[in-house]
Amino acid sequence: MYAVVGFLIAGGIGTISATQTWIMARRVDAAEPLLVTGADAVPLLAALSLAVLALGAALSIAGRALRYVLAVLGLGAAAALIAGTLPISLDPPLSSVAPVLTKATGLSGGKALQALVTALEPTAWPVAALIAWTLLLAASAFVLLTAHRWKAGGRRYEQNPAVRHADAGPLDPVDSWDELSHGTDPTGPSR
Template sequence: MRTENRRIKYLTLLALLVGSGLGLLSATQTWFTIQVTDVANHAGTVTVAGSAAAPALTALSLAGLALTAALAIAGPAFRVVLALLGILLGASIVYSALAVLGDPLQAASAAITSATGVAGEASLRKLVQSTTTEFWPWFAVLGGVLVAVAGALAIVFLRAWPGPSRKYQSRFAGEDGRSAEETLAGLDAEEPETADDAEPGDEREAREAAESDAQEEPTTLDRDSAIDSWDELSRGDDPTR
């Protein structure tokens, strides 16, 4: 059961990591190739990268990678907040990519203006001859779906996830996730009966008397020896001989 729970946790984190990675990779690739006619009636090609078409995609993907690390060590309560954030991030990535796919010209307007010097939506549409959409926007959509699904799985299997590593727990916390106070209280409640409590009254008194005699006898001998040594010194004798 513990192995299965760990497998669920690792698969969820892997889905979140892969989804964020796909979004980040897609942002660096070409999304659209646009054929335009410049003012001299010469056809030209304008390429639009994902970072230019969907500027928020890079930041959202980086947030997903950071979320993966935080979710791996989070406790149950904080894990719910992070999982909801993951669902929101995934939905935002999907929305960013689909919005660009819905109107490529609007997303590429800045790149076309930079290449031709022509501004204005109406003017730009007259310049565009054809638009080719690459497959990278769909990779971004897939990445956003994986991030959102990973967030949902983290909530569904909230209780099945194993707790964080003991490295991130209190030094005196129990292995089952209990606090230090609860652990110490449990140890006090389970403390076994001591040997003194287990012994009958007569045997305990006899043992204590024997220990008392053993402690007093050396003390008496040491006191007598010291008196004798002092008397010898008083007579001028060397007690060390």
């Protein structure tokens, strides 16, 4: 249960942070900084954050084997997101704001953009996202270590067709169709 909550929290923070300002790019040609969102700074941020939310939802009902697969996918997503977020939270590279700068100014190329930018200042959002990815990494590792001890999620909703109550009485037409679906002839000698 804790792992599912960890996945959902990490995915939620990532999804929200994708729309928030991650970097303020100060330029020589403008008084106001250019605001760069998380989705612009890390192109995979929104997609992977939504995938993490889906992994968390799937993890809550998955069987044992699928839990391991989901945990490995969670580890991969955490590694990719940490690799994309860590440089921005420490010292944003020019490449993380280049597409937004090119769209705003019409200039492209490393030298032209470098001459245009005076400072790249990260906000608190990359740090918040980095904490979320660390939580995702821990939740994924937790699933790998404990998945064998979880109760089976989907089995409580399955019905065993071999189990039949003696006092159930005669079959109605719906039950007859169900028997046929399970490979039993409801008109056979056993009835």
